[in-house]
Amino acid sequence: MSDTKPLDRREFVKRSGTAAGGALLLNTPVAALAAARQTIPSRGYAAIDTSGTLVPWSFERRALKDNDILIDIRYASICHSDIHQMKGHWGPQQYPQVPGHEIVGIVAAVGKSVTRFKVGDRAGVGCMVNSRLEQLDGVENEEQYSPDTVFTYGYPEADSPTGISQGGYATNIVVRDHFAVHIPDHIRLQDAAPLLCAGITTYSPLMRAKVRKGMKVGVAGVGGLGHMAIQIAVSKGAEVTAFTTSADKVADIQAFGAKAVVVVDDPAKLAPHQGSLDLMISTIPYQYDVAAYVALVKPYGTFTQVGMPERFELTVNALGLSASRVNFNASLIGGMAETQEVVDYCADHQVLPRIEIIRADEINTAWNKVVIKRARYRYVIDASTF
Numbered sequence: 584m585s586d587t588k589p590l591d592r593r594e595f596v597k598r599s600g601t602a603a604g605g606a607l608l609l610n611t612p613v614a615a616l617a618a619a620r621q622t623i624p625s626r627g628y629a630a631i632d633t634s635g636t637l638v639p640w641s642f643e644r645r646a647l648k649d650n651d652i653l654i655d656i657r658y659a660s661i662c663h664s665d666i667h668q669m670k671g672h673w674g675p676q677q678y679p680q681v682p683g684h685e686i687v688g689i690v691a692a693v694g695k696s697v698t699r700f701k702v703g704d705r706a707g708v709g710c711m712v713n714s715r716l717e718q719l720d721g722v723e724n725e726e727q728y729s730p731d732t733v734f735t736y737g738y739p740e741a742d743s744p745t746g747i748s749q750g751g752y753a754t755n756i757v758v759r760d761h762f763a764v765h766i767p768d769h770i771r772l773q774d775a776a777p778l779l780c781a782g783i784t785t786y787s788p789l790m791r792a793k794v795r796k797g798m799k800v801g802v803a804g805v806g807g808l809g810h811m812a813i814q815i816a817v818s819k820g821a822e823v824t825a826f827t828t829s830a831d832k833v834a835d836i837q838a839f840g841a842k843a844v845v846v847v848d849d850p851a852k853l854a855p856h857q858g859s860l861d862l863m864i865s866t867i868p869y870q871y872d873v874a875a876y877v878a879l880v881k882p883y884g885t886f887t888q889v890g891m892p893e894r895f896e897l898t899v900n901a902l903g904l905s906a907s908r909v910n911f912n913a914s915l916i917g918g919m920a921e922t923q924e925v926v927d928y929c930a931d932h933q934v935l936p937r938i939e940i941i942r943a944d945e946i947n948t949a950w951n952k953v954v955i956k957r958a959r960y961r962y963v964i965d966a967s968t969f
Contacts, residue, residue, distance in 0.1 A: 613655075613755060614702075617647040617692035622744050626969050627753025628946055629679035630669035637669070637752070637946050639969075640679050643744040644757045649696040652760050654706050656966040659751035660685040660776040660938070661958075662807060663868050664891060666950055668737055672893040676737055683751030684710045684735040685779040687772045688966070697760045705766035707926065709779035710735050710916050712748055712758040719761050724918030726762070752946065754969050764923040770930035777807060777936040777961040778926050780916065785812035785864060786925040787917035788887040789819070792862045796820030801856075801863040803876050804890060805829070805836055806953075807936070808866035810960040813839040814934045815925075816864075824856065826876070829956055835937070850875060858882070858907075866890045874903025877911060888913040936961045942968040 616623050622643040629640035647653055665682035667673055686708040690700050700706060711726055713733035722729045733740050736750030743749070750756075766775045785808050794800060800821040802812045809825070816823050817840030825841040827833075828848065836844045845852055853875055860880045865873075868890040877886045886909050888897065904911060917925070929935065937960045941949050949962040 614653065614692040617653045617757075620646045620648075622646050623653065623755065623757060625749070625753045625755050627681045627683075627749075628943055628969065629681045629749075629752075630676075631678045633669075633671040633676070635666060635670045635950060637682075637950075639943075640681065642679070642681070642749060644749070644755065645740070645742045645744060647692060647694055647757055648759075649694040650759050650761070651694045651757050652690050652697055652700050652706065652763060653692040654686070654688040654708065654756050654758065654763070655691045656686055656688040656751055656753060656755055658687050658773045658776045658940075658966055659683040659753075659964045660781075660807075661946070661949055661953060661962040661964065662780050663953055664780070665750075665752075666953060667868065667891065667893065673891070673895060677747050679745070680737050680747065681749040681752050682736050683753070683964075684708070685776045685781070686735075686751030686756060687766055687776045687779070688755075691755070693760070699760050700763065700765075705768070705772065706763045707766050707775055707779050708735065708751065708756060708758050708763055709783060709922055711762045711919070712756070713740065713762065714759065722918075724920040726918050727916050752943075752964060752969070754966060762919060764919070764926055767927060767930040770926075770935070773938060773940060773963050774935045775926060775930070776963050777811070777938065778929055779922065781807045781811045781936065781961065782815075782925045782929060783917040783922045784808055784889050784914070785866070786815055786928070787921055788864060788889065788914040789815055789862075790921070791914075792885050792887070794819045794821050794862065797822065799824070799859060799861045801826060801860040801876075801879055802841075802866070803863060804866035804868070805832055805960075806866065806956065806958060807961045808889060809864075810835070810839055811934075811936060812864045812866065813841050815929075817841070818932050818934050824860065826853075835959070853879060860884060863887070864889060868892050870896075870898060872900075873897055874900035874907070877904055877909050878907045880907060880909045882908040883910065885910045885912070938963045940965055944968070
């Protein structure tokens with residue numbers, strides 16, 4: 584990601600006005616612009632500096648190519664990753680930048696080579712939108728590890744009018760068809776949105792650990808990711824113990840199906856559970872005592888970190904890890920085949936996120952609530968309010 588000097592607010596307003604004016608002068612339906620291979624006007628909310636305050640912004644998407652689809656966004660949900668990245672916690676950012684990688688909507692136009700989608704289809708987009716590779720067969724279900732993959736926002740993209748990919752807090756998005764999934768008719772679009780990150784990020788390591796009936800699974804941190812991890816593991820027959828620092832979440836966590844809930848208001852609360860779990864999924868996105876949680880897993884069991892803290896760094900006590908002899912790893916979302924799989928699975932089994940619909944002008948308030956752990960459990964933005 585490029586390290587670009589943030590715009591002052593006067594320059595930001597000037598640029599936004601120019602983009603909006605261009606869209607008005609075109610006065611052409613967006614789908615028609617796509618068909619004509621014109622850049623596509625969009626409207627959303629963007630960060631313009633590391634303050635984490637988002638403001639309305641009009642901008643342009645790249646022109647539709649042969650393998651692309653244009654999606655009219657209906658809902659986009661808020662992930663803690665959006666906040667970390669916009670505030671520069673993961674490194675210098677280019678601004679303005681539109682966050683959002685849990686996106687659902689309706690296909691409005693398709694490129695001439697697209698066969699997987701047609702206009703009117705329900706579609707979802709997660710953390711990836713494009714690739715520099717012509718053929719993607721060789722990276723099927725491993726796209727997140729390919730150096731050629733373009734992630735959904737803040738990633739250098741040569742043909743983007745802004746120079747970087749722009750995310751889903753907006754009215755529309757252009758995405759290579761390979762990186763979109765079908766949203767089944769038997770799940771609401773707003774319920775499907777969080778599955779595109781929170782769902783796949785927890786589903787993937789659970790499936791790779793072959794979670795099954797009778798397995799003892801721990802979930803550390805019960806926010807947007809954690810509440811999905813609990814429900815998915817329970818739906819597979821696992822016996823789940825959840826670890827949270829929020830006492831007021833206990834009733835909710837029990838309703839999600841957890842057999843036991845540990846309120847970690849004192850490190851001593853962890854001791855009785857030492858060596859009791861086959862698998863632990865940690866969604867904690869901050870620095871914490873990793874070894875204390877690793878010790879809850881049986882020797883030769885698995886501990887998977889999916890929460891991403893500032894600078895992507897965790898401090899780990901090597902002696903604590905060696906004493907536990909646990910297989911320690913981290914996991915990054917999932918590939919596209921697996922993302923379609925989790926959406927279908929959750930729709931079929933009604934494993935759904937708990938959401939709250941908000942307007943665009945409530946985004947900044949919602950972000951603050953995520954940071955102070957008041958979200959219950961995923962804020963979903965109504966894109967008609969951008």
